[in-house]
Amino acid sequence: GAVVSQHPSWVICKSGTSVKIECRSLDFQATTMFWYRQFPKQSLMLMATSNEGSKATYEQGVEKDKFLINHASLTLSTLTVTSAHPEDSSFYICSAPVGGTGPNREQYFGPGTRLTVT
Amino acid sequence: AQSVTQPDIHITVSEGASLELRCNYSYGATPYLFWYVQSPGQGLQLLLKYFSGDTLVQGIKGFEAEFKRSQSSFNLRKPSVHWSDAAEYFCAVGARGSYIPTFGRGTSLIVHP
Numbered sequence A: 001g002a003v004v005s006q007h008p009s010w011v012i013c014k015s016g017t018s019v020k021i022e023c024r025s026l027d028f029q030a031t032t033m034f035w036y037r038q039f040p041k042q043s044l045m046l047m048a049t050s051n052e053g054s055k056a057t058y059e060q061g062v063e064k065d066k067f068l069i070n071h072a073s074l075t076l077s078t079l080t081v082t083s084a085h086p087e088d089s090s091f092y093i094c095s096a097p098v099g100g101t102g103p104n105r106e107q108y109f110g111p112g113t114r115l116t117v118t
Numbered sequence B: 001a002q003s004v005t006q007p008d009i010h011i012t013v014s015e016g017a018s019l020e021l022r023c024n025y026s027y028g029a030t031p032y033l034f035w036y037v038q039s040p041g042q043g044l045q046l047l048l049k050y051f052s053g054d055t056l057v058q059g060i061k062g063f064e065a066e067f068k069r070s071q072s073s074f075n076l077r078k079p080s081v082h083w084s085d086a087a088e089y090f091c092a093v094g095a096r097g098s099y100i101p102t103f104g105r106g107t108s109l110i111v112h113p
Helices: none
Strands: A004-007 A010-013 A019-025 A032-038 A044-051 A067-073 A076-081 A090-098 A106-109 A113-117 B003-005 B010-014 B019-021 B024-026 B032-038 B045-050 B056-058 B064-068 B073-078 B087-094 B107-112
Touching: A004 A090, A010 A019, A019 A032, A019 A090, A019 A113, A032 A067, A032 A076, A044 A067, A076 A090, A106 B045, B003 B087, B010 B019, B019 B107, B024 B073, B024 B087, B032 B064, B032 B073, B045 B056, B045 B064, B045 B073, B073 B087
Parallel strands: A010 A113, B010 B107
Antiparallel strands: A004 A019, A019 A076, A032 A044, A032 A090, A067 A076, A090 A106, A090 A113, B003 B024, B019 B073, B032 B045, B032 B087, B056 B064, B064 B073, B087 B107
């Protein structure tokens, strides 16, 4: 099946600094990617839809100036957490759909990035 | 908007025992339904999905799930659990035409030897 990678797998940063997380589709092209946030023992919450060559679409309540998304190529989307604070500590997961627009379309998920802000 | 409830936070079973993980959804029409498994260090993996047709869906790794419209449920089952099945399991519902699933909070499966 399709493979989605994320880098780094974990990162620790100091409060006030920015952190960039990469999401790559390794063996397919993805014009769309999705970014999720997962709190411990909780559900995955969709943060934004990343669109290649255009602006990302953010879900209600997600600060677009804090979570900058860039989808510069068909295989790479980046999420930058700007001026990170401890409350931004979380597990960030990306996904990319494969299979067109029909029922066979499937989401492939990256392994996630654990962000800890101290 | 659609929503998913997984009432069990943790489930503990003995290896070789049968398993049923509960999932209830809320959606105004027939939804798309999914079960994913999340293991440490790995991305969510799709176990099975229901779009239409036969309400009993077979998935990978010996899992199956049954869509029951009258109960708004999509419970996941496995007849005999292996230690390697220990993981976090997520039920998800998708609105028709959306393909972006809404996830439940997950159920952590613990397998005793």
